[in-house]
Amino acid sequence: MTEIKSWAFWRAVAAEFVGMLLFIFIAITAVIGKDKNNEGENIAQEVKVSLAFALAIVTLAQSLGHISGAHLNPAVTLGLLVSCQISAIRCVCYILAQMLGAVAGSAIANGSGNGLSPGVNKLKTTLGQGFIIEFLATLQLVLCVIAVTDKRRSDVNGSAPLAIGLSVGLGHLAAISFTGCGINPARSFGPAVIQGQMTNHWVYWLGPMCGGTAAALIYDFLLCPRRQNFRTGWNVLLNGPEDENDAGEILGEGNSSPGPSQWPKN
Secondary structure, eight states, rough: OOGGSHHHHHHHHHHHHHHHHHHHHHHHHHHHHHSSGGGGGGHHHHHHHHHHHHHHHHHHHHHHHHOOOOOSSSSHHHHHHTTTTTTTTHEEEEEEEHHHHHHHHHHHHHHHTTTOOOOOOSSSHHHHHHHHHHHHHHHHHHHHHHHTOOOSSSSOOOOOHHHHHHHHHHHHHHHHHHOOOOOOOHHHHHHHHHTTEEEEETTTHOOOOOHHHHHHHHHIISSSSSOOOOOHHHHHHHHHHHHHHHHHHHTTTOOOOOOOOOOOOO
């Protein structure tokens, strides 16, 4: 709980809110035009939306990654909590900020959309199929996030934001025709609240959150096990990583933030 006393923590929470607002506004604005298209243009529209989501994440991750880690997704935040890379209080504050940012961004997009529905996700499959699609699409995204931001790796020479953005684009290309592609509960929540359309909304929370949790467990216990004892992990859940606590003290001396522990610092 000590990290909530630092300005660095609240700057990170604010970054999640601002980042989510911008992400949802950009992405949902791209979705709004879909209602004006003919059936023959649906494929082009899906590619356009996928690119908009991917490029928005690349840009915002590069802009905000050093401040908050640029989670911009409750499923990513939960995955990093399960991976014992962030504290429980940071997880809660980030998710609340993401949800508020998504609602604010959706409201702005709704106001500029000429009455068109701002990207409310709707299932075009059964509930079970929708859950599986959201689960798997989110699993590959969170697995990518955890893998490319793993500080133990020395073989990652490319751009982590680009890799994560491509993963978001991949998820959309795969799932958008079936579920509208949530893979981000806050992204689904914002438009649904603004439009008051919550039918089957639980799928867009349960699928991604389970996918994010599964990705963290698969990576940490199967693919690349972390040698971290119980006491160390418990301390991270309560107080955050030690380097983040140290960062708060360094900031007090007028230096720039090195960013959350899971984000590459090189």
